[in-house]
Amino acid sequence: MTPAGSIATTVKPELAALRWVRGAAAVCAKDLRSELRSKDTINASLSFALVILLLFSFAFDPGVDTVREISGGLLWLVFAFAGALVLNRSYARELVNDCLDALLSSPVSGAQLFLGKCVANFVLLVAVEVICIPVFGIFYNVNWTRHLGQLAITFALGTWALTVIGTMFSAMTVNLRLRELMLPILVYPMMIPALMAAIQLTTVLMAGNTVSADNLIWFKVLIGFDIIFTILGVSFVDTVLIG
C-alpha cells in the first residue's frame, strides 16, 4: 500500500463519522428551528404540564409529607403526559406536503433522522422540565435543589429514555389512521421500566437523601434502558419508515 493510500484509509472513517453526525445535527437543527419559529408544540406541552400540576393539587392534600413521598411520581407523570404531545408531533409534522418522503429520499439515513429527531425532542422536553420543576417547587413547597447534580443526571437519563421510546413509536404510528390513539397505548407500557426508575430516584433525591447502594439498581436500570433502546431504535428505524 502506498503512503497516500494509508493516509486515505485513516482519515476517511473520521470524515464519514463527522459527516454522519453533521447529517443528524442538520435534522435536529431543522426540528428545533421550526419549533422555535412556530412554538406550537412547546406551548401546548408546557401549558398541559402546568394544568396537570394544578389538577394534582385536587387529587390529594398537598401537605409537605405527602408531596415529599410522591414528588417523583408526580413530576414524571407530568413529563410523560406532556412529553407525549411533543413526541406525537415529531414525525406527524412531516406528513404535510409529503415532507417525510422528502426527508427519506434525502442523503440523510433513517438512523440519522431518528437520532436528530431524538435530540431535538430531548431538548424540547428538557425545556419543559426546566420550567416545570421550579414551578412544582413553589406550588408544592418542595426544596428540590439539595442534590442538584444527581437530580440533573436522573432527569437527563429519564428524559432520554422517554425521548427514544417516544420518537421510535412516533415513527411507527405516523402513517396509521388511529395515530393519536395508538401512540399512548404503545408508548406508556414500554416506558414503564424507565419511568419506575426515574420516579424512585427523583423521590429519593427530592426528599433530600442521596442515592444509596439500595437505590443504585435504578440508575443501572435507567442506563441499561437508554443504551438498549437507543441501539434498538437506531437499528429498526429504517425498517419502520422504509421497509
Next chain:
Amino acid sequence: MRNRIIVILAFAAAALLSFNLYKVFMVLPDELNQGAIYRIIYIHVPSAITCFTCFFAALVSSVLYLAKKDMRFDGVAAAATEVGVVFASIVLVTGSIWARIIWGIWWTWDARLTSMFVCWLLYAGYLMLRRAIDEPGQRARLCAVMSIFAFTDVIIVWKSIEWWRTQHPGPVLSIRNGGGMGPGMEAPIWWNYLALVMLATILIMVRMRQEDIRREIDSMRRWAHAL
C-alpha cells in the same frame, strides 16, 4: 396432514393434562405452610413459562419475517402472540387468587407483578396495533418491530425476582438454583408445562390456518375486484 397433527397433539395434551391433574390433586400431599392452595403453582408457573415460550416464538418469527419477508412468519408471530396473551391472562388471574389466600390481597405493586402486567399490556398493544393497520405488508413490518421491542419486558419479568426484593416468591425451580420444593413436587410443573405447550401449539396451528384462509380470501377478493 396438519389436521392429523392437531388431533394427535390434542389427545396427547388431554391425556397428559388429566394424568397431571390426577397426580396434583390426588397423589401429592398439601404443602406444609400454605395448605391446599399451593397446588395453583402447577397451573400458574407452567402457564407463565408457556406464555414466555409463545412470546419467544413470536420474537423469532418476527425476526425471520424481517429477514425473509415471508408472510407465513407474520402469521406465526400473530398466532403465537394471541395465544401468549391468553396464557399471560391465566398467569395474572391464578397469581391473584393465590395472593388473595396467602397475602390477603388480590394485588400488590412489586416488580414481578408489575412487570408481568406491563408485559400483558404490551402484547395486548401489539394485538391492537395489528387491528389498526390495514395494509398487510406494513402491518407485518411494524408488528414485527413491536414484538422485538416488547420482548425486552419478558426478560425483565423473568429476571425481576433476582434483581429486586419482591413480595412475589423467589425462584423455586431447580433450573434457577431455587430448590425450594420437596422431592417429587417439581416434576409435575414440567409435565404440565409440556401439556400446556402442546395445547398452545394446537391453538397456534388452528389460528395460523385461519390466517392462511384470511389471506386466501383477501387475494380472491382482490382478484374479483380486478375482474
